[in-house]
Amino acid sequence: MENTYAVIMAGGVGSRFWPASRAKRPKQLLDLTDSGIPMVVGTVQRLLPEIPYERIIIITGKVTEEAVAEVLPEVPRENILAEPEGHNTAPCVGWAALHVRRMDPNSVMAVMPSDHLVLDPEGFLRKLKLAVKAARDGSLVMFGVRPRGPETGFGYVEMAGEVMPGVRKVVRFVEKPDFRTAETYVASWNFTWNSGMFFFHVDRILDEIHRQMPELGDGLDEIDAALDKNEMETVNRVYPTLPSQSIDYGIMEHAEKMLCVPVQFGWFDMGSWDAAYNLAKKDERCNACRAETIAFESKGCLVQADDRNKLVALVGVKNLVVVDTGDALLICNRKKTQNVKEIVNTLKERNRTDLL
Amino acid sequence: MENTYAVIMAGGVGSRFWPASRAKRPKQLLDLTDSGIPMVVGTVQRLLPEIPYERIIIITGKVTEEAVAEVLPEVPRENILAEPEGHNTAPCVGWAALHVRRMDPNSVMAVMPSDHLVLDPEGFLRKLKLAVKAARDGSLVMFGVRPRGPETGFGYVEMAGEVMPGVRKVVRFVEKPDFRTAETYVASWNFTWNSGMFFFHVDRILDEIHRQMPELGDGLDEIDAALDKNEMETVNRVYPTLPSQSIDYGIMEHAEKMLCVPVQFGWFDMGSWDAAYNLAKKDERCNACRAETIAFESKGCLVQADDRNKLVALVGVKNLVVVDTGDALLICNRKKTQNVKEIVNTLKERNRTDLL
Numbered sequence: 073m074e075n076t077y078a079v080i081m082a083g084g085v086g087s088r089f090w091p092a093s094r095a096k097r098p099k100q101l102l103d104l105t106d107s108g109i110p111m112v113v114g115t116v117q118r119l120l121p122e123i124p125y126e127r128i129i130i131i132t133g134k135v136t137e138e139a140v141a142e143v144l145p146e147v148p149r150e151n152i153l154a155e156p157e158g159h160n161t162a163p164c165v166g167w168a169a170l171h172v173r174r175m176d177p178n179s180v181m182a183v184m185p186s187d188h189l190v191l192d193p194e195g196f197l198r199k200l201k202l203a204v205k206a207a208r209d210g211s212l213v214m215f216g217v218r219p220r221g222p223e224t225g226f227g228y229v230e231m232a233g234e235v236m237p238g239v240r241k242v243v244r245f246v247e248k249p250d251f252r253t254a255e256t257y258v259a260s261w262n263f264t265w266n267s268g269m270f271f272f273h274v275d276r277i278l279d280e281i282h283r284q285m286p287e288l289g290d291g292l293d294e295i296d297a298a299l300d301k302n303e304m305e306t307v308n309r310v311y312p313t314l315p316s317q318s319i320d321y322g323i324m325e326h327a328e329k330m331l332c333v334p335v336q337f338g339w340f341d342m343g344s345w346d347a348a349y350n351l352a353k354k355d356e357r358c359n360a361c362r363a364e365t366i367a368f369e370s371k372g373c374l375v376q377a378d379d380r381n382k383l384v385a386l387v388g389v390k391n392l393v394v395v396d397t398g399d400a401l402l403i404c405n406r407k408k409t410q411n412v413k414e415i416v417n418t419l420k421e422r423n424r425t426d427l428l
Numbered sequence: 429m430e431n432t433y434a435v436i437m438a439g440g441v442g443s444r445f446w447p448a449s450r451a452k453r454p455k456q457l458l459d460l461t462d463s464g465i466p467m468v469v470g471t472v473q474r475l476l477p478e479i480p481y482e483r484i485i486i487i488t489g490k491v492t493e494e495a496v497a498e499v500l501p502e503v504p505r506e507n508i509l510a511e512p513e514g515h516n517t518a519p520c521v522g523w524a525a526l527h528v529r530r531m532d533p534n535s536v537m538a539v540m541p542s543d544h545l546v547l548d549p550e551g552f553l554r555k556l557k558l559a560v561k562a563a564r565d566g567s568l569v570m571f572g573v574r575p576r577g578p579e580t581g582f583g584y585v586e587m588a589g590e591v592m593p594g595v596r597k598v599v600r601f602v603e604k605p606d607f608r609t610a611e612t613y614v615a616s617w618n619f620t621w622n623s624g625m626f627f628f629h630v631d632r633i634l635d636e637i638h639r640q641m642p643e644l645g646d647g648l649d650e651i652d653a654a655l656d657k658n659e660m661e662t663v664n665r666v667y668p669t670l671p672s673q674s675i676d677y678g679i680m681e682h683a684e685k686m687l688c689v690p691v692q693f694g695w696f697d698m699g700s701w702d703a704a705y706n707l708a709k710k711d712e713r714c715n716a717c718r719a720e721t722i723a724f725e726s727k728g729c730l731v732q733a734d735d736r737n738k739l740v741a742l743v744g745v746k747n748l749v750v751v752d753t754g755d756a757l758l759i760c761n762r763k764k765t766q767n768v769k770e771i772v773n774t775l776k777e778r779n780r781t782d783l784l
Contacts, residue, residue, distance in 0.1 A: 091741070368770045383756045383783055385447070385771040388764030391749065394757070400739045401746055401752060403759060410743030414724045415741040 082186035090402035100186035160161040191338025213271040216264025222254035227266040242330035344409040349374040436544035443772040447756035547694025569627040572620025577609035583622040598686035700765040726776035
């Protein structure tokens with residue numbers, strides 16, 4: 073696919089994966105699926121059959137820049153952009169668009185998070201080609217995931233009729249619904265989950281930013297003018313003044329000509345330890361063990377230890393997440409893994425930067 | 429109290445306290461009550477107001493001999509006896525009796541385990557004096573603990589009338605009862621828990637051994653003949669041939685002139701992690717934390733980590749025992765702590781001697 077670039081958003085910590093995730097080792101650098109590679113590497117590898125390393129841009133943070141470069145040595149170093157601070161996804165997408173436009177002003181960008189799992193990579197590539205094709209004419213395109221159930225943890229997108237085979241108009245975005253509402257969405261067949269993966273021509277997105285987020289547009293102009301000169305100096309100065317806004321809410325929700333490619337290629341958002349458990353290989357008692365484990369009358373547990381020599385013994389317990397990183401140990405009810413971020417908040421209050 | 433010796437039985441591993449307890453660091457060497465001292469040291473200190481170090485004999489195993497000597501430097505080194513292998517308590521008491529008789533042939537021995545907790549040490553000493561007095565004339569005497577409830581984990585002793593104030597005749601020993609039977613015992617007021625603490629004149633116990641366990645008596649005679657010569661050589665040869673039998677079952681249950689001193693000085697048998705939890709200091713959510721712990725919506729847990737810098741986070745869990753020793757981690761339902769020994773059995777099967 074010529075004139076196509078991928079922008080992978082690899083900022084953030086993923087504090088719900090504490091204690092494995094840390095500021096310097098955020099979740100996209102973790103191998104949460106036990107596949108042998110960090111999630112961000114999996115995200116890149118999934119694209120490679122269609123988009124070569126030279127056309128992949130990764131946006132991450134200053135503290136993780138080196139670690140990202142280390143696990144992805146094939147990505148040109150100048151394609152790894154380090155934000156001085158996180159400002160949600162709109163500034164991130166905008167900055168990346170400047171780089172893409174400089175490399176090829178007639179290109180389509182595929183923007184995606186670095187912490188998603190795709191079980192059917194060939195299906196992913198087929199839909200990628202379709203979405204890029206749909207974006208060529210200036211449309212904003214997104215992947216909408218066919219709901220597997222009435223999930224209340226995702227935003228939904230309502231679709232209208234097809235504009236071409238496999239591509240439908242977007243009627244509206246809706247925030248995370250309550251359970252009953254989610255049930256009606258799933259029953260209607262016109263709603264998909266917002267995957268957070270978007271496709272657009274570089275001109276279209278920059279135009280849209282200038283129109284809908286003029287403050288961000290001005291900031292990006294300043295950075296653009298400095299691209300081949302003092303870029304990072306300018307970024308460091310301008311970034312803190314930019315609005316913190318998601319590309320979804322800041323741009324997509326109110327944009328014209330928004331299209332959706334409904335997909336079902338085994339997409340999973342690695343949002344919590346429970347998601348990691350659900351995707352993990354399990355033994356006959358539904359325990360997923362990434363450490364030497366003796367489980368006595370225990371089931372439904374995810375066990376992982378950084379020290380692979382450590383022995384973990386479970387006696388009479390069920391549905392626990394156990395994560396041992398040497399300096400910290402998490403024991404969490406598998407139905408309460410969303411609350412792991414409360415632990416991280418407490419650590420911040422206690423100023424335990426060594427564990428953050 | 430002149431002519432009185434204490435024999436502290438400090439053999440065994442206490443595998444229900446794995447992973448804290450190990451062959452080289454058995455439970456009596458652990459500070460399971462978080463008091464700052466190992467249990468065996470607490471047992472000695474409790475006696476000191478009445479029985480000096482020189483009249484305290486500790487029987488332990490070969491692998492733990494040095495460790496015991498290290499935590500109890502005041503006990504004369506020759507008073508620490510190391511069994512070549514464990515053969516339950518009858519041979520252990522018999523061997524200690526030989527040493528006591530040599531030191532003072534007219535003495536009374538107080539025999540007790542090293543892993544009991546006593547919350548009222550002064551009450552203990554008062555009853556100790558009474559029991560020793562009752563044993564002077566040749567009676568076999570025991571402490572019977574007033575039941576705190578219909579426990580099914582202890583043996584019981586039925587008592588008849590008083591022979592002197594605070595001392596009653598023993599009618600019979602009964603094995604661990606079922607719950608309904610235990611209830612009738614508790615209701616009758618004539619039953620006490622068998623504490624495993626016994627008091628007898630050295631002549632009486634050696635006579636009794638010769639009468640009821642002649643094989644053991646013969647073995648002890650051999651060792652006795654070698655006491656000041658090649659004692660350990662003889663012990664190493666003879667011990668493996670001795671019967672493995674408890675002093676309770678082998679001697680006490682069928683002995684004449686058996687007396688019981690009923691006691692209630694806050695006696696606790698440290699039999700499991702749940703017992704350790706019950707005796708531990710707890711916070712307002714009933715968590716007993718011996719590690720830096722952040723507990724979110726969690727209660728009723730015992731948390732301990734050898735590495736005091738390790739942070740343990742609990743999220744949405746209750747009634748767990750969490751013990752981290754660096755090389756091993758136990759997570760156990762607090763109502764299933766008896767099953768911890770199953771983990772130890774599995775480790776034996778796997779030949780993981782490093783963790784035993």
